[in-house]
Amino acid sequence: MAGQSDSELSLFSAEELEFTAEDELVEIVPNLKMPPLNLISGDFGPFTPQIVTKVPLWLAVALKKRGKCSICPPQWMSLEKLTQVLEAERDSQEMSEQLPFHYVEISRLLFEHARDNIPDVYMVRSLIEDIRDVRFHKVETDLEAFSGRTIAVKIKNLSAMEVNIVRPFIGRALQAFYKHDSPELIPDPERVSDSRPQVVNNAPRRQLRR
Amino acid sequence: MxxxxxxxxxxxxxxxxxxxxxxxxxxxxxxxxxxxxxxxxxxxxxxxxxxxxxxxxxxxxxxxVPLCFNQKTRLEIQADSASVDLRSRCPFFYEFGCKMAPLVADRTIGFLLLSAFKSRYKEVLTKAHTASFEAGSKFWTILTKEEINLYETAQSAMASFKKWRIGGARFQIASILRRKRKPTE
The missing domain is CATH 3.40.5.50 (Ribosomal Protein L9; domain 1)
Structure with missing residues (x-):
């Protein structure tokens, strides 16, 4: 796929993830009158001026570009909520579950197309950046726990973009560990003596999001 | 094969x-x-x-046992594996080690490889996603080929994410459309 070095290991490019995120619903306030749209994913509308309605993000962006609506930023994009999330993220090693799966993509799309509809846009933007940095640092800390016999990693509430960034790296790293820990190379007595504490040893499957 | x-x-x-x-x-x-x-x-x-x-x-x-798995290297790896220049010893340290292990009588090579990789992996991990390109280029002169691959995967994933975040043209023009029409005689 586009952009990344090894096609076997990376599934999506950032643009493709953005595309998936555009299916998320947002509320808009239209300023045009239009009958309902009947799409495969559902019916949206009817559109009446000043009446709030829910549409997919791509439709909202398209209408916004033509000046036919204003987008109501989602609840979690408020200053108070984000400050709260940032504090929660800083306080614990667990990833907070208060943000939506596609928060990176949604926030970027809204910053690009609907700046005028977001109150305190600069603050909101830098808060989201901070949250992303804090979360990413946590992911890195989790990945340090890798060792020879790691077969799976369990990181809860990881968002789509965060998974996508670390996916190629994790894939390669796990492959390398698997190769170097094969029983032919390491005879049994030493396996036993190498009893480092393992956090993620018996996790049955990689669980990325609950 | x-x-x-x-x-x-x-x-x-x-x-x-x-x-x-x-x-x-x-x-x-x-x-x-x-x-x-x-x-x-x-x-x-x-x-x-x-x-x-x-x-x-x-x-x-x-x-x-080849030179790159000798006692001196082992001691250095035990002391501070992250700063050992494995690339100058053998650019394909791990792959070569995997191939050598069955041939020589020394059974500890496999264990050496794993422990070296395990501790060097952490260094690669912390640098790969965060370090800027200039800072990184100094670091990866001591990495072996396998580690460089790992490092570059992480760097390119991060770079493509950053590129996306900064934004730019949403749709790319297919190269065939961008070509100028040939002047007709």
Whole structure:
């Protein structure tokens, strides 16, 4: 796929993830009158001026570009909520579950197309950046726990973009560990003596999001 | 034979190892210091790995532990594995190690590889996603090929994410459309 070095290991490019995120619903306030749209994913509308309605993000962006609506930023994009999330993220090693799966993509799309509809846009933007940095640092800390016999990693509430960034790296790293820990190379007595504490040893499957 | 055309695999097998001939061999010019095309039993010769491997299978030679897995390197890896310059010792340290381990009597090579990789992995992990390109380029002169691959995967994933976040043209024009029309005569 586009952009990344090894096609076997990376599934999506950032643009493709953005595309998936555009299916998320947002509320808009239209300023045009239009009958309902009947799409495969559902019916949206009817559109009446000043009446709030829910549409997919791509439709909202398209209408916004033509000046036919204003987008109501989602609840979690408020200053108070984000400050709260940032504090929660800083306080614990667990990833907070208060943000939506596609928060990176949604926030970027809204910053690009609907700046005028977001109150305190600069603050909101830098808060989201901070949250992303804090979360990413946590992911890195989790990945340090890798060792020879790691077969799976369990990181809860990881968002789509965060998974996508670390996916190629994790894939390669796990492959390398698997190769170097094969029983032919390491005879049994030493396996036993190498009893480092393992956090993620018996996790049955990689669980990325609950 | 999945790796038959893998260029890295080929280069790995070019690595020289020192072997001791168990049998005398005549008509071979592999020992450049010999006056005649004849190798005595018990002589010590440097051969590329692929040849040593084949001769070892036929029990014509016995293989010594290569320099990059010697005691000195081991001690250095134990002391501070992250700053050992493995690349200058052997650019394909891990792959070569995996190939060597079955040939030599020393059973600890596998363990050395794993412990070296485990501790160096952490260093790669912390630097790969965060360090800027300039800071990183100094760091990866000491990495082996496998570590560089890992490092570059992380860097390119991060770079493509950053590129996306900064934004730019949403739709790319297919190269065929961008071409200017040829002036008609």
């Amino acid at each position: 999945a790796k038959y055309y893998d260029i890295d695999d080929i280069i790995t097998e070019e690595e020289t190892v020192s072997v001791i001939f168990q049998k005398a061999a005549s008509g071979v010019g592999i020992d450049p210091s010999a006056e005649m095309d004849f190798v005595e039993a018990g002589s010590k010769v440097e051969l590329p790995f692929w040849l040593a491997h084949e001769l070892h299978l036929r029990q014509a030679v016995s293989v010594n």
